[in-house]
Amino acid sequence: MQTFDLEAQGLRALNSALHAQSADTNQTHWEIVNPKGSHAIAVGLDAPIEVDIKGSTGYYCGGMNKQATLHVHGSVGPGTAENMMSGMIVVEGDASQYAGATGHGGTLVIKGNASSRCGISMKGIDIIVHGNIGHMSAFMAQSGNLVVCGDAGDALGDSLYEARLFVRGSVKSLGADCIEKEMRPEHIAILEELLERGQCDAKASEFKRYGSARKLYNFNIDNAY
């Protein structure tokens, strides 16, 4: 295992070292110590490596990740896993705003709570939150799945496109064009797989599904605000 002291060696050296890993690297396991809330840790990775971050991170941890598996042993700042393409990011603590924003693929697991705008504009990523999520989550979410084992804040799924939202607890309010939808067997199957991937022991049958009413898909003056 490669151990990297972020405080001593600096961000540029860290990301350069991680970017230098190719598909067949034998340095497959990295440990980052002393992250101390730094921004842009392990961004733009593109190799099947595992990275353990021993502490909390600042903005955009794991941004644009491809292939790599990141494990944050702490909480994360805003925009974690933003625009992720593939791979997996697991956060042991809480996540600040815009977790998983615009993510195109891969899996983001947040074991604590996520703040507002979780999954904003998501484009294919799967996000599994063990706790609660804040307001305006899944705003303009295009595709992918957002699973919330706790409660959701105001205006969930506002201006939603084709993303699927599964919430176990209460939803404070639904955003424009977001409605509750029937949980059919295929959704239960999708959710069960997501819960397993997200290391979550909740039961799929306890969740409600929300999706787009598709009324804003083509501009209609009667739907304008």
Add this chain to the structure above:
Amino acid sequence: MKDDTTGAPRTMPIQSATFSNPVNAEIRRAAATGIYDIRGGGAKRKVPHFDDLLFLGASISRYPLEGYREKCETSVTLGTRFASKPIELDIPVTIAGMSFGALSGPAKEALGRGATMAGTSTTTGDGGMTEEERGHSNKLVYQYLPSRYGMNPDDLRRCDAIEIVVGQGAKPGGGGMLLGQKISDRVAEMRNLPKGIDQRSACRHPDWTGPDDLEIKILELREITNWEKPIYIKVGGARPYFDTTLAVKAGADVVVLDGMQGGTAATQDVFIEHVGQPILACIREAVRALQDLDMHREVQLIVSGGIRNGADVAKAMAMGADAVAIGTAALIALGDNDPKWEADYNALGTTAGAYDDWHEGQDPAGITTQDPELMKRFDPIEGGRRLNNYLKVMTLEAQTIARACGKNHLHNLEPEDLCALTLEAAAMAKIPLAGTDWYPGKPGTTY
């Protein structure tokens, strides 16, 4: 009106200047449809512009350079502040970001071909990067937009510069809209959305708000791309002094400033015509911000919005810009709004030169469309050649003016080379009114 049975002269019927025919037609259209007008292009109203400035030329105290014989350089380097690989261009006229989706693939290819021949850059747009433009553009700027349609790290790594779009001159504070008619399978796939639906582009970035966040966002983008790429920040002409200051503070290598005349693919007419400042009013304020930070020429300034010819280029540069960008003019050079399609324009209820329903995808010139039949009308090789010719003419014109002002590089043009024709232009551009050494608001004057 008088009763003419008395034989007395009648008053002439007078059209109201306030309730003009176009205004009344728009009221009737709104009353009939209940929907505001969406269109492409830029502001059509007349606003103070580069035409309201003139160059003084050489005189006894300033001697000119010989046309053709004496060198007048045109090159520009963008991204000298932080990027390890700045962009070197032969000419200071770049092609502005125009989305694939708004434009067809072949139109993007033609922009790449023409720009590459002329030694300049092209820019992607909302909707992501296409192979057509990457393949044909020697220097390609990749836009980082609020929608993040098509955004991915591979394209970030293969672009030559990154442009974070905060705003556009046609609609500072507005998002975008691509109507369902134009959403082909390919466009839909690139944007991860179903075919045929109206695709809105958000007006705000999803994962940062304010200049402090933007600074961290820039750090992230630089880390992802190993600090190689110049990072531009594009803003609409709203508060140019503060926006430029904040862009520099956030870590921009280049500021792109787009005035209200700037084109758009599709926006509400009321937005295009009523929000934002003319580019003439923005340039000196942006330059003042750069000068106050001691960053003029260190952070480069690209301006756009109604740039049409070499005189406009020279005037923008004399006011302190390092380069310009063109959108509408490039489309016209490719063949957009060409009178040779007049019959087709008429069939759409318009006329060549006025056609602006680019969002509807029925462009007779085959440029702002995704319809395979209409696209066949446009030849990207010929289009590229025409764009190259046009860019060359613009450059030659700008050089002609610079030589007449005694300048051996376009960058040496300066405000002192200019005078203003109107009080408005004098005030906005901070250039003395012709025949005086004064402009409204000039420091040291009281009126």
